[in-house]
Amino acid sequence: MDIRVNFERLKGDIESLAQIGRDLKGGITRPSYSKADLIAQEWLKEKIEAAGLLLRQDGAGNIFARLEGKGKTIMVGSHIDTVINGGMFDGAVGVLSGLECLRRIKEENLNLSKPLELASFVDEEGNLVGDFLGSRAFIGLLERETLEKGMTQFGIPFTDVLKGTQFTIDSIMEAHKQRLEIESFLEIHIEQGPTLEMENxxxxxxxxxxxxxxxxxxxxxxxxxxxxxxxELRHDAFLGLADFALRSTQHVATKHYGSMVTIGKINVHPGAFSVVPGQVDFSFEYRSTSKETLEELEKSLLALAEDIASTRGLEFKSTVVDKTEPVKMSPRIIEMMKEECQKLGYPFLMIPSGAGHDAQIIAREAEVGMIFIPCVDGISHSPEEMINWKDLEKGANLLLAVLLKLAG
Amino acid sequence: MDIRVNFERLKGDIESLAQIGRDLKGGITRPSYSKADLIAQEWLKEKIEAAGLLLRQDGAGNIFARLEGKGKTIMVGSHIDTVINGGMFDGAVGVLSGLECLRRIKEENLNLSKPLELASFVDEEGNLVGDFLGSRAFIGLLERETLEKGMTQFGIPFTDVLKGTQFTIDSIMEAHKQRLEIESFLEIHIEQGPTLEMENxxxxxxxxxxxxxxxxxxxxxxxxxxxxxxxELRHDAFLGLADFALRSTQHVATKHYGSMVTIGKINVHPGAFSVVPGQVDFSFEYRSTSKETLEELEKSLLALAEDIASTRGLEFKSTVVDKTEPVKMSPRIIEMMKEECQKLGYPFLMIPSGAGHDAQIIAREAEVGMIFIPCVDGISHSPEEMINWKDLEKGANLLLAVLLKLAG
Structure with a gap:
């Protein structure tokens, strides 16, 4: 079964989808359930039907394309929603590469033993009520209250967003009941970081x-x-933050290589030239692929903040906004990917994903595997998001090869 | 000439003036040329006329009260405008203590050799077109363009502010021509810092x-x-600022004791949880009573910022918003103040002023001296601004004693 994707068709699909939801800043603004997203959903459904695949959409708006078979489903997917003023590859690469794989398998009339299904999950980007709305709905991890009381990042209630659509809180909460059993889930995505490009x-x-x-x-x-x-008589809240930013970064860089710590959003009060800052509010995030490291960071970095506060005559406060656990990819799928890379002659790198993906949600119910392709300068979530198209061709061919192996 | 101020009358005046321009946040909002300020100006003029002093208002709105004499004028003054949501002592203490001194001298029918004049300068707080509008107009330091093109901190052109008043750009620019020659200028003011209170x-x-x-x-x-x-691959603009904030503070604290450095206003871009800061804009201010130190700080702190930028793969940019030179008080007046304190039995501390005052403008044309009284917890420019009234009584008596000495 030595088949390849039709790369020009895949490239054409990605370029077509990129025309839907173009914004005035040269990027793509296509949050789930927006007009642009509903148009993109229709576009995707037409593509699926034109390919002769079995189309289904669940109550959350997740779109599926199925090739029937026996036993548990081998799934491939990602998302087509974008951040505000985002790029054309994040998410789209995964859905459209998956579509291309299924299309090629259908065209070749391959007789696979297991069913194959493409999934396009809504609101992976968390524009509405937190990350991964669609895959959470699919697995059955949502709480009704989150939806009922949720305020979107656009400052309007989530329930108002649903008004322009066929979807309701009931239909979203029920979506997981329509799910068939999944054996494996594959996702291809741009790296969103600089490592693959740097390592060539x-x-x-x-x-x-x-x-x-x-x-x-x-x-x-x-x-x-x-x-x-x-x-010497000041209680300068900003100097406390400055101290904390440097020392928490140093702690992670020296003791937990590969983990991340970031202070990205900062509000200084009262915020005037001639006033020593009395308060500074800030976002604080740390990431690790190791559960133990994440726990160590929580303990040591909060203790560091308390220590700095007490030394500087300040008070420190902290509340949790969100926590997600690290997820390991399936060793079986990783082995298959390595073998197929060797067969195809593709150089590869083992790499952790610092960013979150639908795959980590699906991991609750199935073995998962992910393929990254490089993005130029590591830029993502930006109109400047770009790839080397040749890398996508390799990534999609690898995806196809592993899917065929998983589906027998 | 062993006379004292009428303290209860002075206290009553300060409490009365504090009723004009009360705002909803419990403070006083009385920027120059506002309705509240024009009412306060009328209130002050009535007080001056009731005291039998010679009233004059110049084309900038500065109000004067004169006791005639021969030779150059001995002046005392401050301002009655406030910051937005300010307190009742900043400025008012100086004008009303000066008024009380002249009133007492008039009441006693003292035959002084030199003329005495109270001055109440407009917009010391710089709500309109930079600090010290009134005293700059009085000395003749204004540029017409500053007034014609000036935007106030309320977001409206300065020329619009003048529309509700009898003052024009012409009249402000001409104000200094009405000025008589000044020999000495005295100002009493709250410290606006914690030192006197701490030193008791x-x-x-x-x-x-x-x-x-x-x-x-x-x-x-x-x-x-x-x-x-x-x-290790980040170019985190905020970490550059954090490093700069700590090291610039350390430089000043260890090498230039008594000088100040402050980062009070900070904007981080793009300012999101999951985005490493790409740019941070910030206010940077340093102060010193020594011209040489100020020059050293300019050179060394900007070099430090450049050094940090280059180490961290960042770019550093800086533009001057305002520069003022340090001003020395008159040694002759300082000696008089010390002597009078000893006679009166008032403990005193020699202290620099970190904040700016009209006295530094008048210093261009006359010898100047300033008296500070403590303010509670060092708080100023706030509804919580408070003094120990007994300190004011001492300060006003000292002011009166030095005025009498200067006026012969």
Whole structure:
């Protein structure tokens, strides 16, 4: 079964989908359930039907294309929603490569033993009520209250977003009941980081997806006049954060190579030239592919913050915004990927995924595997998101080869 | 001439003026030329006329009360405008203590050799077109363009602010032509810092007013995905600022004791949980009572920022927003103040002023001296601004004694 994807067709599909939801800043803005997304959903359904695949859409809006077989399903998928002002490859590469694989298998009339299914999950990007709405709905991990009370990042209730669609909170909550049993799940995605490009490898075989803790924190000090409060009498909340940022970064860089720590959002109060900052609120996130490391980081970094606060006469506060656990990829699938790379002559790198993906949700119910392809300069979630198309061709061929192996 | 101020009358005046311009947050909002300020101006003029002093208002809105004499004028003054949501003592203490001194001298029918004049300068707080509008107009330091093109901090052109008043750009520009020659200028003010209170001294004799450099700066790096960009490959603009904040503070604290450095306003871009900061814009201010130190700080701190930028793969940018030179108080007046403190039995501390005052502008044309009184917890520019009234009584008596000495 030595078949290859039709690369020009795949490339054409990616370029076509990229026309839907173009925004004025040169990027793509296609959050789930938006008008642009509903148009993209229709576009995808037409593609599936034109390919002669069995189309299904569940109550959450997840779209499926099936090739029947016996036993548990071998699934491939990703998402077609985007962040605000995002790029054309994140998500789309996974759905359309999966579609191309199924199309080629159908065209070749291959007689596979197991059923194959493409999945396109809604709101992977978490524009609405947290990451992975579609795959969570698919697995059955949602809580009704999250949907009923959820406020989207657009400042409107989630329930208002649903009004323009055929979907309801009931239909989303029921989506998982329509699910057939999944054996394996594969996803191909751009790396969203610089490593593969730097190492000059067209393929990354993902060994794990990092878990992460999102926290919203604050150092509280005392605002005072910057001209009249001697340095040694200040309770400068911002200097507390500066100290914490450097020392937490140093801790992770020296003791937990490969893990991440980031302070990305900062509000300083009162925020004026001549006033010593009395309070600073900030996002604090750390990630690791190891559960133990994540626990160590939680303990040691919070202790560090408390220590800095006490040394500097400040108060430290922290609340959890979100926590996800690290997920290991299936050793069996990793082995298959390595073998197929060798057969196809594709250089590869074993790589962890720092970003989250639908695969980590599906991992609750099935063995999962992920393929990364490089993206230029590591840029993602941006209109500048770009790939080397030759890498995509390799990645899609690897995906096809592994799917065929899994489906027997 | 062993006379004292009428303290209850002075306290009553301060409490009365504090009723004009009360805002909903429990403070006072009385920027110059606002309705509240025009009412306060009328209130002050009535007080001056009731005291039998010669009232004059110049084309900038500065209000004067004169006791005639021969030769150059001995002036005392401050301002009655406030910051937004400010307190009741900043400025008001100086104007109303000066008024009380002149009132007492008039009541006693003292025959002084030199003329005495109270001045209440407009917009010391710089709500409109930079600090010290009134005293700059009085000395003749304004540029017409600043007024014509000036945007106020309320987001409207300065020329619009003038529309509700009798003042025009012409009248402000001409104000200094009405000025008589000044020999000495005295100002009493709250410290706006914690030092006097901590040292338990009712009187601060100011030896100098710090100069300051206001800069608007930026570190520019590269925004990237916080989950997929390894720490060692990041160009995190915020970590550059964190490093700079700690090291610039350390430099000033260890090498220039008494000088100040402050980062008070910070904007991080793009400012999201999962994005490594690509740019951070921030205010950067340093102050010193020594011209040489200020020059050293300019050179060494900007070099430090460049060094940090180059080490961390960032770019550093900086533009000057404002620069003022340090000003020395008159040694002759300082000596008089010390002597009078000893006679009156008031403990005092020699102290620099980190904040700016009208006195530093008047210093261009006359010898100047300043008296500080403590404020509770060092708090100023806030509804919580408070004093120990007994300290004010001492400060006003000292002011009166020095005025009498200067006026012969």
């Amino acid at each position: 490898k067209p393929i990354g075989i993902v060994d794990s997806i990092a878990g992460k803790h999102y926290r919203w924190c604050a150092f509280l000090g005392k605002a005072s006049h910057s001209g009249t409060t001697p340095l | 001294k009712p009187i601060g004799i100011v030896d100098s007013i710090a100069g300051k450099h206001y800069r608007w700066c930026a570190f520019l790096g590269k925004a990237s995905h916080s989950g997929t960009t390894p720490l």
